[in-house]
Amino acid sequence: MRSASLWRALLGVEKAVIEGVDFDGQAVVVRVRARRGGRRRCGVCGRAAPRYDQGRGRRRWRGLDLGSVEVFIEADVPRVDCPVHGPTVSQVPWARHGAGHTRGFDDQVAWLATKCSKTAVTELMRVSWRTVGNIIARVCADIDARVDRLSGLRRIGIDEISYRKGQKFLTVIVDHDTSRLVWARPGRDAKTLDQFFDQLGEDRAAQLTHVSADTANWITQTVTVRAPQAIITADPFHVIAWATQCLDDVRRQVWNQARKAPGGQTLAGSRVGLRYNLSKGDAQKIQRSRYALWKNPEDLTVNQRAKLDWIAATSPVLHRAYLLKEGLRWVFKVKGAEGKQALDQWLVWAQRCRIDTFIELGQKIRRHLPAIHAALDEQLSNAIVESVNTKIRLITRVAFGFHGPEPLIALAMLSLGGPKPSLPGRTSTHT
Numbered sequence: 001m002r003s004a005s006l007w008r009a010l011l012g013v014e015k016a017v018i019e020g021v022d023f024d025g026q027a028v029v030v031r032v033r034a035r036r037g038g039r040r041r042c043g044v045c046g047r048a049a050p051r052y053d054q055g056r057g058r059r060r061w062r063g064l065d066l067g068s069v070e071v072f073i074e075a076d077v078p079r080v081d082c083p084v085h086g087p088t089v090s091q092v093p094w095a096r097h098g099a100g101h102t103r104g105f106d107d108q109v110a111w112l113a114t115k116c117s118k119t120a121v122t123e124l125m126r127v128s129w130r131t132v133g134n135i136i137a138r139v140c141a142d143i144d145a146r147v148d149r150l151s152g153l154r155r156i157g158i159d160e161i162s163y164r165k166g167q168k169f170l171t172v173i174v175d176h177d178t179s180r181l182v183w184a185r186p187g188r189d190a191k192t193l194d195q196f197f198d199q200l201g202e203d204r205a206a207q208l209t210h211v212s213a214d215t216a217n218w219i220t221q222t223v224t225v226r227a228p229q230a231i232i233t234a235d236p237f238h239v240i241a242w243a244t245q246c247l248d249d250v251r252r253q254v255w256n257q258a259r260k261a262p263g264g265q266t267l268a269g270s271r272v273g274l275r276y277n278l279s280k281g282d283a284q285k286i287q288r289s290r291y292a293l294w295k296n297p298e299d300l301t302v303n304q305r306a307k308l309d310w311i312a313a314t315s316p317v318l319h320r321a322y323l324l325k326e327g328l329r330w331v332f333k334v335k336g337a338e339g340k341q342a343l344d345q346w347l348v349w350a351q352r353c354r355i356d357t358f359i360e361l362g363q364k365i366r367r368h369l370p371a372i373h374a375a376l377d378e379q380l381s382n383a384i385v386e387s388v389n390t391k392i393r394l395i396t397r398v399a400f401g402f403h404g405p406e407p408l409i410a411l412a413m414l415s416l417g418g419p420k421p422s423l424p425g426r427t428s429t430h431t
């Protein structure tokens with residue numbers, strides 16, 4: 001009896017009866033059965049249900065290693081006739097429904113996946129990365145069933161994140177007040193966002209005070225309908241990213257012109273309506289100036305600063321585009337009334353800059369002026385959305401090799417969503 005209770009504690013199968021333990025030199029196989037007299041429950045919903053049949057007979061689950069020896073748990077699991085789910089494999093206390101691993105094993109893998117590298121998890125636990133993906137999806141679903149991630153939301157950020165080489169997108173929602181990721185689903189359209197508001201419900205949607213987003217129409221329109229009282233603000237990092245994109249367009253055009261020019265010959269004018277003087281040998285220099293142009297002036301190295309000086313002397317247009325990008329960054333740095341005033345001046349400047357792409361940017365900013373003004377007034381922490389965004393991007397790379405978007409979302413939720421997976425046998429950290 002004493003050894004039976006030790007085995008139950010070692011394996012985390014307190015509610016089961018140990019029938020026997022075998023060791024074949026490779027692995028420990030522990031045969032268990034459910035206690036007699038206990039009510040059978042549906043594996044999906046946990047409702048008590050009458051026995052249906054024998055099911056598929058003997059089943060096996062991988063448990064946590066004992067020392068360096070692999071462990072398997074074996075048991076017969078009958079099916080029950082659930083009033084909701086029909087004939088279903090009955091619940092077992094040591095594993096999640098449909099799992100080939102015990103709860104303890106699942107929990108440890110999930111904990112490791114949020115802390116360690118892919119190789120560390122797969123080698124230590126002797127499972128494939130795809131299996132890790134399935135496990136964390138199960139663990140995350142388990143936490144989702146217990147924790148309401150959408151309670152108490154007031155100020156949220158909505159963003160879209162690409163995964164799989166830009167072909168597929170996730171819509172993600174971040175809580176500005178707790179800096180947690182609270183919701184993520186595949187897709188980037190009004191239909192996807194409607195799912196969020198359906199889950200949130202009308203009462204809680206009415207509690208939202210601010211929604212920050214990248215000014216995509218589908219977001220603005222959906223928020224206007226589902227949470228009309230919320231102030232919509234533009235995410236500054238998206239607005240600055242527009243300017244960086246424009247700057248890159250100009251850089252590429254100037255570079256192309258310089259590249260195509262006959263050796264040493266200078267050109268005047270271009271299809272973007274610019275004036276500059278560049279020789280062919282300058283093409284490479286422009287290409288290499290990319291990072292100097294993108295970086296914030298305070299972060300420039302001496303070498304990059306010299307490149308900018310060279311651009312100022314050689315290509316006034318590219319330099320003007322650089323100053324326009326920096327000007328817009330300044331608007332969001334000073335914020336408030338001063339920021340709005342700076343933005344007014346910037347818009348006049350953009351209108352007259354004679355660089356098509358920046359003229360268009362000025363018009364785009366005018367179209368989104370209410371949301372941008374709200375961003376300057378409200379001063380929602382842009383850093384939070386941007387930092388969660390950056391972390392999810394890293395996770396999308398780690399999650400490559402998972403099957404479908406669910407494990408990716410699960411890994412993001414377990415890492416950034418607040419409630420963390422807990423190690424088996426420790427006090428739960430779910431709050």
Ligand SMILES: [Zn+2]
Pocket residue numbers: 042043044045046047082083084085086088
């Ligand atoms: Zn059921």
